[in-house]
Amino acid sequence: MDIFAISTLLATIRMAVPISLAALGGLFSESTGVINIALEGIILMGAFAGTIITNATGSPLLGIIMAVVAGIGMALIHAIASVTFKANHIISGVALNLFATGVTFFLALVLTGGSQISVESTLPKFLGVSPVIYVTIAIFFLSGFFLYRTRLGLRLRATGEHMAAVDSVGISVTKMRYLGVLISGALAGLGGGYLAIEQANFFTKGMSAGRGYIGLASMIFGKWTPWGAAGAASLFGFSQALQFRISIPFVPDEFLQMLPYLITIFVLVGAVGRATPPAEDGNHFLKEG
Template identity: 40%
Template sequence: MLAVVAVLVAASAVRVLTGTDALTGSGVVNAALRLAVPIGLAGLSGLWSERAGVANLGIEGMMIIGTVCGAWAGYTHGVWAGVLAGALGGIAAGLLHAVATVTFGVDQAVCGIAINILALGVARFLSVIAFSGLPGAGATQSPPVRGVIDTVSVPFLAGGAGTPDLLGDLERTRWFLVSDAAGILRGLLHEVSWFTVLAVALVLGSVVVLWYTAFGLRLRSAGEHPAAADSLGVPVHRMRYCGVLVSGALAGLAGSYLVTVSSNVYREGQTGGRGFIGLAAMIFGNWRPGGTAGGALLFGYADALQLRQATAVHVLLLLAAVLAWTAALVVLRRRPRTAAALALAGVAAFAVFQTTDAIPTQLIYATPYLVTLLVLVTVAQRLRMPTYAGLPYRRGET
């Protein structure tokens, strides 16, 4: 919480100094939330699988299957049918991964990569069959999905149901810290898709199921020490199957989100590597649902900022300098070398900010991926993945 407050104060100060209102504006935060949902679902997909002991590098492929299945069902039966079909398509891909890795002991990384490659061909095959000859569609694009998923705003705080928009009024005052906090909260509460509400419920449900139920304890034991779990009567293979199938369903939901909320059509290459960014969010979150959701919001924010106001990306350099200096002061006594490195990074970021007026366009578009790399490098020292994630298990092994 202290870190969150420190980032908010730094962002507010930078916003006031530079006049870049988009930095903490509700529009950017709302866009970040929309962009974070498929990444968060993909990260949650990897979390369920790896907590059960099966590394899932095929999330991108499962998302691809989810997009084409969701678009077909959405066009023929409506938008919510598309959501369900996307989840079922992801489950089918997850079942293939589970059979290969759990039952036959195929190398999990190789199998995941194979699913990604296979999904490209399967998606093209299915789209040719389902969409060719339809108006406005073809081998690489579907017709529009029928219907839309509605949005909801919280009454009185974000103007829902015709009530006053208190947070919006506070945001428009441009007060230090208060307006920034109001803008961020309004972005999370104003015109939020019901699919986003479902995604938040899945994050909370994952916390409850995995950490507060006997089923969750058994599933996590299959990824931490399967031999010990087996000796206590836990059906390790069944738990791993459950983890991978839930993983496939979540990845399929992430794919269906892209064709029902982000867009209303399927296009080839629509996932855009979000499955891999979701894995990065999972690692950032240390294989926990809350941290995974936070990582997804961070990557979604970087993407939203460059889409909503490209010049605001340049201001991130000043924010980075402020945060680096703040972190250096915090760790100065215990880790002087780390503090010195953070201070130098802050000086470098401030120098680039002072000597430039804009960031090259290529770097603006690469911002989400650069943030992904920086975050992974930063948090690498405190991570602890499930002990047996990625390792096959045969009964009788220790």
């Protein structure tokens, strides 16, 4: 049993990519105070759009780009419902997840007659791994810089902490929130595209399998910081990688399957210290007068 071998490390990174992108997406959205559980459906939509476009054009790069676009599209609906129309963030997210499940299955049947579509990636690999992995790492560096070192990043985070203060200095809370939610859609969409095109080499119905939710848990575990989220996502990636690599005597496979979800709950119940979400999480901006 070589669970500490380099192949396990690589598998961990591969598994962690979609989760960490969802986690970072959740972070951008919640930075502005918008809870985004639609990440789950966005990953699914990204995976589907990526697969279809890759197969149609023969270009996995275009597929990945369309996955990002599809993610932004889903996020736009979430922003319209929960920012402009001030719908409950969680209800809007649940609705979008149901929508993604239905639409991707439906379109898969209409377009191919089955619920599983295989896709081949022809993207060149660098040092044996998908270039999307390097892109993801770069995105994390950029996000850390953007959120903590730029004026716009500060404004995004301020929106999540105190909307009225942001509004009082003439910054549009609505614009900040749209920006945060749309970035989250792009990131989770990228994660979905990677999942189908680069990791699984197929799309199948419901293939997001909780990655969006685990991403949110990673974000919480990582205390709403990019590097914390990346670390937590890696842990979840490791637990998923284990599932395929080991079979421990007397421990049924189903219990290994439960592991990421159990860890998430342990994390949430504060086995590793409390974290404070942005103060305006889930709130609506109601301007007086």
